[in-house]
Amino acid sequence: MTRTRRRTLAAAGLVAVTALAACSGGGDDGGGDGGDGTDEAGGSITLWIQEDLPDRVAATQAIVDEFTAASGVEVELIPVAEDQFDQLLTSSAAAGDLPDVIGGISLPQVRTLSANELVDTDAVGAVLEELGADTFAESAIELTSDGDTQLAIPSESWLQLLVYRTDLFEAAGLDAPTSYEAVLAAAEALHSPEVAGFVGATAPGDAFTEQTFEHVALGNGCQLVDEEGEIQLDSAECVEALDFYGNLIQNYSVPGAQDVDTVRATYFAGQAAMFIWSSFILDEMAGLRDEALPSCAECAADPAFLAKNSAVVTALEGPGGSEPAQFGEITSWTVTAGADSEPAQQLIQYMLSDGYLPWIEIAPEGKVPVRLGTSDNPTEYSDAWGDMEVGVDRKAPLSEFYGPEVLEELGTGPERIARWALPQGQGDLLGALQGEQPVATAVNDVTQGTPAEDAATEAAEAAREIQESVS
Structure with missing residues (x-):
């Protein structure tokens, strides 16, 4: 089946x-x-x-x-x-x-x-x-x-946020990571064996992976469907967004599948310069929750070190987008x-x-x-x-x-x-996709070396099948 x-x-x-x-x-x-x-x-x-x-x-x-x-x-x-x-x-x-x-x-x-x-x-x-x-x-x-x-x-x-280390950015003379270009430049400049340039979700079948990518993709004009309800995951904008994310993970991140817990843990350990998480991270990053305390070297003396040395980007913009977008x-x-x-x-x-x-x-x-x-x-x-x-x-x-x-x-x-699909009247499709998570699968595939175009094509085909099942 x-x-x-x-x-x-x-x-x-x-x-x-x-x-x-x-x-x-x-x-x-x-x-x-x-x-x-x-x-x-x-x-x-x-x-x-x-x-x-x-x-x-x-x-x-x-x-x-x-x-x-x-x-x-x-x-x-x-x-x-x-x-x-x-x-x-x-x-x-x-x-x-x-x-x-x-x-x-x-x-x-x-x-x-x-x-x-x-x-x-x-x-x-x-x-x-x-x-x-x-x-x-x-x-x-x-x-x-x-x-x-x-x-x-x-x-x-709640809002999806790109959180970044202001102390590292300032020391390297980097601009805030508000665009694909700035994110890649910062990831490349700050990536080292001790500190990953970026960490983000990659686990297949995981809603957090889909949410992370939707945040990135919206800024590049990548939509799930167009105004006529046709699936657009294999569009040039979506392929470009997948390629961007795959590049970040393959070249400037940590090995292995990443989920909501491991992404947070890596940044909290002081081992990443940027990560994507929801606004629920803000109190934890300030050292106010014992079950999720920052563990970086500097955090021993000041549990709020990361909060005081981090800033957020709420809306990203890619080369294919007309304006920054916020998931x-x-x-x-x-x-x-x-x-x-x-x-x-x-x-x-x-x-x-x-x-x-x-x-x-x-x-x-x-x-x-x-x-x-x-x-x-x-x-x-x-x-x-x-x-x-x-x-x-x-x-x-x-x-x-x-x-x-x-x-x-x-x-x-x-x-x-x-949000994907809702403005186009395809909310039922958005709900149905949560069971299959074809987008999260595509994200995981590109982070393991599958060409973005191939991953996008497969995700689009899966989405079209799901769309037929709920129409």
Whole structure:
């Protein structure tokens, strides 16, 4: 059985069980008025969140407990690891046991749920109407909707960043790595047996590899599909982006497949001049989390050494691009098909109002608000975010380690987020690709010597097969 065939069967299975899920629902019947989440209602619902780190789960539980105290709605909180989400979704849908609410879901996951008719769009639309669409970043609403149908309520965003060692760049007289040309020049100048010029994800079948490459590719004008929905992974722009990334890894990086953990570990050890990671790295790089402490030689005396000697580039530009581009993710809340709708709506409304700032405070460096404020105070939440402390075992504001330009880039980043397929109305394809990861496979291939044109052709063919399976 081919990979595409397996993916098609999985999708078909989800669609087949939708009716069962709709009949069973995710929670007990409950009252409530679907309003602001504070009226006594009773009932019981189930919530999945993609926050499986113990400290974040505990913080979420505290917020949920406050909601229960205010509303009378009991909530069973179930943390789900990102790499187990699709499997658990499939098995739960097949068993007619979906949760009522899912939080922290990515844009591709929103599209996967939508494609398999697992979203109660009427309930989601009612939540957005209650909160006010005009209180959200416009791009966030667009990326979480299908035409006029809202699929999820956008909550927060994180940005993909190219992080670089300012001390090494300054000593070598190098420009900031904002373009393909500048990145290659810096990688070549700084690469040595002790310090790699660049480290980035290469592991096949890994979403982090796809995200890293999409960030790089967007800046070169490489798109997954064109305006007509035709696959473009074998375009000249995408071939050039693959060739650029393969060159970096083959000639200026470390040996072996690299994933989210090894990329971070190499930079934290002081063994790389540049790396690509999400904005979640910022508190860890400042030495505020014991489970991910920098280990460079200088870090023994000052755990924040790397943060103080690093800067970020949010948007890259390649020779084939018309302007720099920024990859990022918007995470959202949604009500599932067959959910106990009214208490589910109440919970999401609470998480985007009374519970919003406590939720953002769990990890402000990776939870930049996309609900900027309320109708009465349009910048209430975005203003509060700028003053929040980050960290786990120790707390401090990002401004203690990073300059104002970094904070400004993070705060305004959600309005600049670009993504493959969504602007072209191909969100279902984006969700389907997450199971197969043909782009991550192509990235791994070029880093092992496969010509970029060949890897791009194979990825494009795989994407076309997947597109046919979901059309």
